[in-house]
Amino acid sequence: xxxxxxxxxxxxxxxxxxxxxxxxxxxxxxxxxxxxxxxxxxxxxxxxxxxxxxxxxxxxxxxxxxxxxxxxxxxxxxxxxxxxxxxxxxxxxxxxxxxxxxxxxxxxxxxxxxxxxxxxxxxxxxxxxxxxxxxxxxxxxxxxxxxxxxxxxxxxxxxxxxxxxxxxxxxxxxxxxxxxxxxxxxxxxxxxxxxxxxxxxxxxxxxxxxxxxxxxxxxxxxxxxxxxxxxxxxxxxxxxxxxxxxxxxxxxxxxxxxxxxxxxxxxxxxxxxxxxxxxxxxxxxxxxxxxxxxxxxxxxxxxxxxxxxxxxxx
Numbered sequence: 001x002x003x004x005x006x007x008x009x010x011x012x013x014x015x016x017x018x019x020x021x022x023x024x025x026x027x028x029x030x031x032x033x034x035x036x037x038x039x040x041x042x043x044x045x046x047x048x049x050x051x052x053x054x055x056x057x058x059x060x061x062x063x064x065x066x067x068x069x070x071x072x073x074x075x076x077x078x079x080x081x082x083x084x085x086x087x088x089x090x091x092x093x094x095x096x097x098x099x100x101x102x103x104x105x106x107x108x109x110x111x112x113x114x115x116x117x118x119x120x121x122x123x124x125x126x127x128x129x130x131x132x133x134x135x136x137x138x139x140x141x142x143x144x145x146x147x148x149x150x151x152x153x154x155x156x157x158x159x160x161x162x163x164x165x166x167x168x169x170x171x172x173x174x175x176x177x178x179x180x181x182x183x184x185x186x187x188x189x190x191x192x193x194x195x196x197x198x199x200x201x202x203x204x205x206x207x208x209x210x211x212x213x214x215x216x217x218x219x220x221x222x223x224x225x226x227x228x229x230x231x232x233x234x235x236x237x238x239x240x241x242x243x244x245x246x247x248x249x250x251x252x253x254x255x256x257x258x259x260x261x262x263x264x265x266x267x268x269x270x271x272x273x274x275x276x277x278x279x280x281x282x283x284x285x286x287x288x289x290x291x292x293x294x295x296x297x298x299x300x301x302x303x304x305x306x307x308x309x310x311x312x313x314x
Contacts, residue, residue, distance in 0.1 A: 003227070003257040005266075006149050012269035015148075016061055019276050023062035026283065034283040035064035035092040036120070036276075039082065041105070042072030047098050054096070054272055061276055064091060072102050079105065080113050087115040093286060094120035094279035117286050120278040122174065131177055136285075138278055143175035145270035146207060146228050147182065153259045154205070154226060158183035163199050165189045165216070165247070166209030171230055175207065191215075208247035218252025227253050227260040230267050 026032040036058045040051045051067060058065035068082060079097075086095050095118045101107050111119075116126035122140040130137035154160065162184045166172040176186045187203070189196055191210055200206050200220040208216045209230035221227065231247030246263030253260055261267055 003254040003260040004153075006153060006228075006259050006261045008145070008149060008261060008266040008268065008270045011149065011152065012273040015270070015273040016057065016276065019273070019280055020061040022280050026280070027062070030287065030289065032283055032287060033062065033064050033091075034094070034279050035066070035089075036094040036096070036279045037066045037068060037086050037089075037092045039068045039070065039079070039095070039097045041070050041074060041079070041098070041102055051098055054275060057272055058276060058279070063276070063279065066092070073104075076105050076109070079110060083110065083113045087113075087118065092118065093283040094118055094275075096121050096275065118282055120275055120282055122278065123169070128169070128174070131174060134181060138282060139178065140170055140174045141274040141278060142171050142209075142230060142267060142271045143178050144274040144277075145267050146171075146175055146230065147178050148270060148274070149228060149261060149267065150179075150205060150226060151182075156183075160184050160204040161187070161202060162205040162207065163187045163189055163203040164207045164209065165191075165193075165196070165200075166207075166211070166230070168209070171209040175209070196220075210247050212247055213245050214247070214249045216248040216253065218249060218254075218256045221253055221256040223256055224258045225256070227257045228267065229261050229263050232263060232268065 023034060026034065038051050038054055040047060055065050055067050070079065083095065086092050095114050097110055097114070099107070101110065111123045112125060114124055116124045119127050119138050122131070122138045127137045127139070131139050150157070157179070162179050164172050164176050164186060167188050167190050172188060176188050179186050187199060189199060191212060193199065197220045200216065201222055203222060203225060205226045205228070206216060206221060207228045207230060211231055211233065213231065213233035213235050227248055229246035229248040233245050233247070234242055235245055236242055244264050250260070250262065
């Protein structure tokens with residue numbers, strides 16, 4: 001079997017086009033331009049590139065995009081003061097503090113300081129709780145991206161068995177909630193899970209998000225299954241060249257699965273696109289706008305508003 005690659009890069013481009021349409025609609029009908037503020041501490045090369053990508057794409061869809069670059073030794077009080085200022089700024093709809101943070105900064109104190117209505121990363125306990133309760137919430141971007149990618153190749157998820165490898169607050173746990181809400185039977189696993197290969201062989205869908213290069217082998221997979229690789233690992237190949245690989249042994253898995261996401265070019269681009277979608281969602285909710293879904297563009301994953309028209313209440 002030669003698995004079909006799920007092209008996250010192309011899907012992200014299409015998603016951004018729909019988001020740009022929503023932004024124009026907001027601007028024309030409601031005189032609202034969504035605002036996104038991204039805060040970066042230090043000069044980590046990977047984080048810097050990621051933040052620049054987010055800012056560039058935010059500008060491209062018509063956002064008011066701001067970047068706040070702070071030294072890695074900045075005091076926690078100063079960072080919290082900036083967040084408070086952004087919370088009070090009505091032109092800002094989304095606040096993202098790039099992780100990881102320096103060791104002297106209390107990560108949870110920072111994440112909990114962000115106004116839940118502007119928490120476009122979906123990490124605030126308020127949004128985590130609402131997501132778990134099945135209520136409308138700002139959900140983490142990577143799980144939303146994964147559900148979107150899966151739904152493009154398996155529209156009806158009811159009754160499908162899914163194994164999610166990795167139980168982080170950023171990916172694994174919220175993804176299990178989203179997939180469960182979609183009708184899947186979800187098994188949450190991790191590196192220490194007993195008989196992990198056997199669990200995967202019974203699954204219709206395997207999502208690998210453990211941060212372990214090449215963990216999932218081809219013979220772990222059910223023939224014809226769907227594989228979503230969330231892992232991003234930098235390794236050195238036999239020629240001494242650094243490259244990015246996922247948590248799945250791609251060549252082996254491609255011989256066994258029906259669909260598979262590549263690394264890079266799979267989940268990553270869609271994660272950034274859903275950051276933009278979450279910002280539009282926050283802009284709409286903060287202003288009490290009602291939503292009308294157009295029949296030709298049904299929701300593909302919550303809480304994205306792409307493909308929706310906006311109407312002012314009253």
